Amino acid sequence: MTSNVHAFDRKLLARMTGALGDDRVIGRLALELGQVFGEFLPDICRAETGLDITIGYAGHRTGMRRELISSMGTGVLISEVSLRNWCTDFQIGCDSPIIIALVEALLGAEPAGIEEPQPRALSPIEIDVAVPLIEKIADVLRTAVNAPGGFEPIVERPLNSTARPKPDPMIEDVHAGAIDMTIGFGPVLSTFSVIVPQSVLLKTSIVFPKGGQQRKAKAEWTEQLEEQVRRSAVTIEARIRLESLTLDTISRLQPGDVIPFLDAQDVRVDVNANGRDLYVCEFGRAGSKYTVRVKDTHGSEQDILRHIMS
Secondary structure, three states: OOOOOOOOOHHHHHHHHHOOOOHHHHHHHHHHHHHHHHHHHHHHHHHHHHHEEEEEEEEEEEEEHHHHHHOOOEEEEEEEEEEOOOOOEEEEEHHHHHHHHHHHHHOOOOOHHHHOOHHHHHHHHHHHHHHHHHHHHHHHHHHHHOOOOOOOOEOOOOOOOHHHOOOOOOOOHHHHHHHEEEEEEOOOOEEEEEEEEEHHHOOOOOOOOOOHOOOOOOOHHHHHHHHHHHHHHOOOEEEEOOOOHHEEEEEHOOOOOOOEEOOOOOEEEEEEEOEEEEEEEEEEEOOOEEEEEEEEEEHHHHHHHHHOOO
């Protein structure tokens, strides 16, 4: 017996319920939003950092949201963002090379001398530097969309794409649109993307904000970034050289056995972070705590910062 019950076409249902739109309509909205980014974001970056960051529209993509996110690759930083009265769940993703280049600039490198970095997962300190940039992108977006109430976007701390939790298979994926923008600094040209459900984009009206609305009380973004870099927590380790022992002796060591230091007078201690040697120290004690006193450094302050960041 042949059944006359047929599954309803999911795309047709999405179109009927406003969750999927015509690609040309999404493309027009993406272009308008891209023009807002291109118009205002470079001025904000230049006014608050002194850095010439260039922004340009790079097109749009449509598809299922998870697909659009995964297609950005593995060397990408992604932040979950919400804006009350507009969209409670959208993403901003940024290629890692531009973040690496900005960190180099903050550490004193000349923009023209920065080499094109390879995409890779970013360190916690580099992610600290990326946070204000993603917040600026979200701020420009906020002023361009019809989100009544004047609420600020909520930007979660970004994660490397490889560190993001796996999507819950029980939660249905949604049709989305990705607005792709080029972002350049010195010789480095990367991309950032804003990925928004099509159900939200189709209800969005893009407006060009006034320039004055983009200037909050100047907090000197460069100083904020530098402060974030310098205040980021770094785990350091101290190594003390011990006397050489035979393999037989080492295999027989028991709790309570003592291994002498190699140095007889001032005990040399090498301090490192992220596998990079930073200081030469001497072993000491202050009250009930063991300590190390810095005797020499492996390079200047800028060298040490670069060592830690790399």
